[in-house]
Amino acid sequence: MQPDILFQTLAFRNLSVKNRVFRSNISGRFDNYDGSGTQARINWELKFARGGVGAIISSFVPVSIRGRILPNYATIHRDEAIPFWRRLGEQVHDHDCRYILQLSHAGRQQDAGGVENLGKKALSSTSRTESFHGFQCSAMTTAEIKSTIQDFAAGARRARTAGLDGIELHGANGYLITQFLSSGINDRRDEYGGSLENRARFVLEVVRAIRQEVGADFHLQMKISAVDDNNAVIPWEKRGNTLEDSIQICQWLEAAGVDAIHVSAGSLFPHPRNPMGGFPAEDVLRAYDSIISSGLYTLRNFLLLSSPPGRMIFRLLWKRAQGKIIEGVNVTNARAIKQAVTVPVICTGGFQTASVIRRVISAGDCDAVSIARSLIANPDLVQIFASGQDRPSNPCTYCNKCLVNVLENPLGCYEVSRFGGDYDAMIREVMSVFETTGFE
Numbered sequence: 200m201q202p203d204i205l206f207q208t209l210a211f212r213n214l215s216v217k218n219r220v221f222r223s224n225i226s227g228r229f230d231n232y233d234g235s236g237t238q239a240r241i242n243w244e245l246k247f248a249r250g251g252v253g254a255i256i257s258s259f260v261p262v263s264i265r266g267r268i269l270p271n272y273a274t275i276h277r278d279e280a281i282p283f284w285r286r287l288g289e290q291v292h293d294h295d296c297r298y299i300l301q302l303s304h305a306g307r308q309q310d311a312g313g314v315e316n317l318g319k320k321a322l323s324s325t326s327r328t329e330s331f332h333g334f335q336c337s338a339m340t341t342a343e344i345k346s347t348i349q350d351f352a353a354g355a356r357r358a359r360t361a362g363l364d365g366i367e368l369h370g371a372n373g374y375l376i377t378q379f380l381s382s383g384i385n386d387r388r389d390e391y392g393g394s395l396e397n398r399a400r401f402v403l404e405v406v407r408a409i410r411q412e413v414g415a416d417f418h419l420q421m422k423i424s425a426v427d428d429n430n431a432v433i434p435w436e437k438r439g440n441t442l443e444d445s446i447q448i449c450q451w452l453e454a455a456g457v458d459a460i461h462v463s464a465g466s467l468f469p470h471p472r473n474p475m476g477g478f479p480a481e482d483v484l485r486a487y488d489s490i491i492s493s494g495l496y497t498l499r500n501f502l503l504l505s506s507p508p509g510r511m512i513f514r515l516l517w518k519r520a521q522g523k524i525i526e527g528v529n530v531t532n533a534r535a536i537k538q539a540v541t542v543p544v545i546c547t548g549g550f551q552t553a554s555v556i557r558r559v560i561s562a563g564d565c566d567a568v569s570i571a572r573s574l575i576a577n578p579d580l581v582q583i584f585a586s587g588q589d590r591p592s593n594p595c596t597y598c599n600k601c602l603v604n605v606l607e608n609p610l611g612c613y614e615v616s617r618f619g620g621d622y623d624a625m626i627r628e629v630m631s632v633f634e635t636t637g638f639e
């Protein structure tokens with residue numbers, strides 16, 4: 200009998216992972232306001248380590264306070280963070296699971312900067328106001344670019360010192376690295392803007408600075424939006440990078456020392472194609488009020504969402520911009536990138552069925568998949584697959600309620616139908632991360 204590809208080890212240049220299912224980047228506002236981590240985050244990650252995923256890729260971890268999306272996410276912006284990440288990594292390792300930390304900077308895509316950033320414009324590649332929420336920003340000076348590159352390098356050093364298994368650059372979904380890469384966002388006229396080569400300069404300098412800091416033998420991967428599709432949501436925006444642009448960027452990244460590519464989509468977050476699924480307008484309305492003061496158009500959006508016709512418009516626009524496939528939505532792009540690089544490729548987007556995952560890996564479309572929402576719904580998904588079941592009996596509905604609640608609530612599955620309509624049972628599950636086993 201052929202060995203099951205799902206459970207075969209994946210060997211990167213500097214890292215070995217026991218199977219082909221990675222937990223994709225997700226977490227909630229579990230931590231302290233100052234960026235110090237809590238037992239709740241560790242409990243959250245342990246759900247998936249126990250459930251059998253080969254590796255966990257952390258959520259957005261800011262390399263500086265200026266670069267965070269929301270407060271109450273653990274950061275890696277100072278050496279004092281190292282013991283927390285070490286403790287988290289050790290507990291994840293107890294379950295034979297690897298831990299990859301996502302080094303991130305929001306750029307202008309900052310939902311709530313927090314009191315430390317009050318009165319400071321977010322730093323970006325551009326000074327152009329973001330067009331959906333109206334987040335204001337200021338184009339980085341060369342000195343700010345150089346110091347942000349050093350923030351990424353210092354974050355990488357801290358992750359390595361903490362004994363973690365690798366790092367991922369958040370170069371996807373519209374955050375700072377995308378703001379440099381994207382032809383639809385980057386309007387600079389200096390050596391960091393204009394041609395593709397110039398737009399890629401920032402991320403390539405980040406990679407080189409990281410390699411200088413941590414050496415060549417520490418796993419480094421990059422999450423990239425293969426296609427920007429800026430205009431899928433905002434028709435008057437420029438379309439942004441094409442697949443061909445991204446393929447070239449991935450080849451440069453590989454040459455600069457990146458060990459794997461993680462393929463995503465869209466140059467803002469969320470985006471109708473990321474994560475693919477529903478637009479839970481009532482949940483959006485409940486959570487969106489918390490960021491009304493963050494952007495020039497947030498109040499407009501909130502008022503539109505407050506009226507049934509407005510909600511209908513949002514739903515229609517969201518649906519119109521989606522394709523039909525949810526499971527494996529990025530597979531075609533992952534395949535094209537895989538054909539152009541020699542490092543392994545991880546594909547994110549909708550995976551929930553063992554036979555589908557087996558098929559895409561066996562076909563050579565990617566080497567592994569990363570899963571977010573279906574693991575929120577069933578953290579033991581890999582064990583479900585190992586027991587021979589092709590799909591969980593109580594699957595993720597792709598409603599996206601987890602996603603929109605994250606603005607102000609603890610992350611978890613907020614689809615009450617999955618709990619037989621029992622709201623209290625759903626909240627008990629959401630709150631289970633706060634059980635303080637191991638708290639010092």
Ligand SMILES: Cc1cc2nc3c(=O)[nH]c(=O)nc-3n(C[C@H](O)[C@H](O)[C@H](O)COP(=O)(O)O)c2cc1C
Pocket residue numbers: 223224225226257258259301369371372422463473474475547548549550569570571572573601602603605610
């Ligand atoms: C609640 C939530 C939070 C997320 N946070 C991040 C993040 O911090 N960094 C990131 O790269 N992607 C983030 N994502 C995107 C996921 O990692 C994943 O790539 C995307 O949801 C598609 O996978 P899925 O269809 O399995 O959910 C988030 C998604 C969700 C639903």
